[in-house]
Amino acid sequence: MIRRIIEVVLLILLAIGGYQAWSTGQERTRLQAEFDRLVQATGDLPIGDPSKLHIRAIPTGEPLHFAWRIHVPANYPLVYQDSAGMGGGSPRAMTSAYDMIARVRIHEVDGVLQAFKNLTGAGSSNLGESTLASLIRGRESKILVEQFASQRLETIDLGGTAELIRLTLPPDLQAEGQKSLDPYERSTKIPVLYTFRLGKTKPKPEPAPTLPGN
Amino acid sequence: MSDPSRRWQVGLRALILLMAVVATWLTVHVNRRESARLDARIQVMKPLIRELMITDPSQFAAVKLDSLWIDDNRWDLYLPSGEYRLCLGTRLISSKGLTTQAIKTATIKGGKHRLELKAPRNARQRLIQVSSDGANLITFEEAKDWAVSGSYSGDTPFVFSAQQPTDQPLILLRRVYMAPSGPTRWLTPTEPSDGILLWIERVVDPEPI
Structure with missing residues (x-):
């Protein structure tokens, strides 16, 4: 009799468990499909050490348009600086961790080549006037791109820096630019057209104090 | 007189049932844990892609x-x-x-x-x-x-x-x-x-x- 009761109880548990396994399996499959879809758009960013900045490039399908998924830990001041002299970000760290998509996009606006950045806020800096814009126009895909975290997930310690993007003109565009650009643009855009760096750049060494009488 | 050593013996059918119950509920546990993990990561990613979400079609x-x-x-x-x-x-x-x-x-x-x-x-x-x-x-x-x-x-x-x-x-x-x-x-x-x-x-x- 007891055996029969045990078997009946086990059968009931099996029936309930079977239904639960089916319904939780359905939910898990649905969430996995949603997760996979979102990973296509934002990249997968598993967090290892929560005290470090985690970063992974996301493909955009557009030349000179770069994006990264970034996990910013709590109390991590995020600042940036680009080669066009524009800096920004959130020097005051947020008290809680957050994720974001950062973008850098080089594009032409009214004949002027601009570097658009969107991290903690959007900003834009002029890269060059019409001669530089016409040098690049239609040849965006020829520019040599070095994008940080494009191959794998990267981490940055608090206070560390990383060059997210470096755009270099190929030799033929360098030669053409030497003829067409003005001296200032030649010195600042050849061979490296643009860089964008996370974290503060190292301060220039202070000149040695001059002693009175020297 | 009953043999006390045989009192808690279970049959083969009960044993198989017990194993099936453990396996099923283990699956439920693993599914729930994985779903919670996926859901937490989805909640982080969803706001990043600026996607239109419609839960009430009258609004x-x-x-x-x-x-x-x-x-x-x-x-x-x-x-x-x-x-x-x-x-x-x-x-x-x-x-x-x-x-x-x-x-x-x-x-x-x-x-x-x-x-x-x-x-x-x-x-x-x-x-x-x-x-x-x-x-x-x-x-x-x-x-x-x-x-x-x-x-x-x-x-x-x-x-x-x-x-x-x-x-x-x-x-x-x-x-x-x-x-x-x-x-x-x-x-x-x-x-x-x-x-x-x-x-x-x-x-x-x-x-x-």
């Missing part, structure tokens, strides 16, 4: 798309079935509420739309254009005395997808241009002033006579 839904250039004003919208009025105001804009009359309107039908507003990029430009799904709906050029500062403050609603009832105007963009408050100072005016207000309101059928 407006809107999300502002990620900026790809300076002053990139594009939205994905859902309007429940019916007819709506897309409205543009440029004067008497205040930092809250609807204090202005539409200076230009266009009709827009229910459904999903991608809306874009092209605003003047500097103080010399005064042309405002609003398009839906690539088709121009509103073009309006302001007078020379409008928004002379070129600098503005304003709201960016719908950074995350949100819904609201259709009996209230769906305000997509609010911008108030700064006004001179001295020879060299510009401040956001406290009174309704020059700006840009873009909203959508339901076209209410007139009462039958």
Whole structure:
């Protein structure tokens, strides 16, 4: 009799468990499909050490348009600086961790080549006037791109820096630019057209104090 | 007399059942743990992609798309079935509420739309254009005395997808241009002033006579 009761109880548990396994399996499959879809758009960013900045490039399908998924830990001041002299970000760290998509996009606006950045806020800096814009126009895909975290997930310690993007003109565009650009643009855009760096750049060494009488 | 050593013996059928029960409930446990892990990561990712989410089809839904250039004003919208009025105001804009009359309107039908507003990029430009799904709906050029500062403050609603009832105007963009408050100072005016207000309101059928 007891055996029969045990078997009946086990059968009931099996029936309930079977239904639960089916319904939780359905939910898990649905969430996995949603997760996979979102990973296509934002990249997968598993967090290892929560005290470090985690970063992974996301493909955009557009030349000179770069994006990264970034996990910013709590109390991590995020600042940036680009080669066009524009800096920004959130020097005051947020008290809680957050994720974001950062973008850098080089594009032409009214004949002027601009570097658009969107991290903690959007900003834009002029890269060059019409001669530089016409040098690049239609040849965006020829520019040599070095994008940080494009191959794998990267981490940055608090206070560390990383060059997210470096755009270099190929030799033929360098030669053409030497003829067409003005001296200032030649010195600042050849061979490296643009860089964008996370974290503060190292301060220039202070000149040695001059002693009175020297 | 019964043998005490045989009292707790179970049959083969019960043993197989027990193993099946353990396996099934272990599967339930693993599924729940994995679902919780996936859900936590989905909740982090969802706001990043600025995707329109509609949970109540009787309400407006809107999300502002990620900026790809300076002053990139594009939205994905859902309007429940019916007819709506897309409205543009440029004067008497205040930092809250609807204090202005539409200076230009266009009709827009229910459904999903991608809306874009092209605003003047500097103080010399005064042309405002609003398009839906690539088709121009509103073009309006302001007078020379409008928004002379070129600098503005304003709201960016719908950074995350949100819904609201259709009996209230769906305000997509609010911008108030700064006004001179001295020879060299510009401040956001406290009174309704020059700006840009873009909203959508339901076209209410007139009462039958």
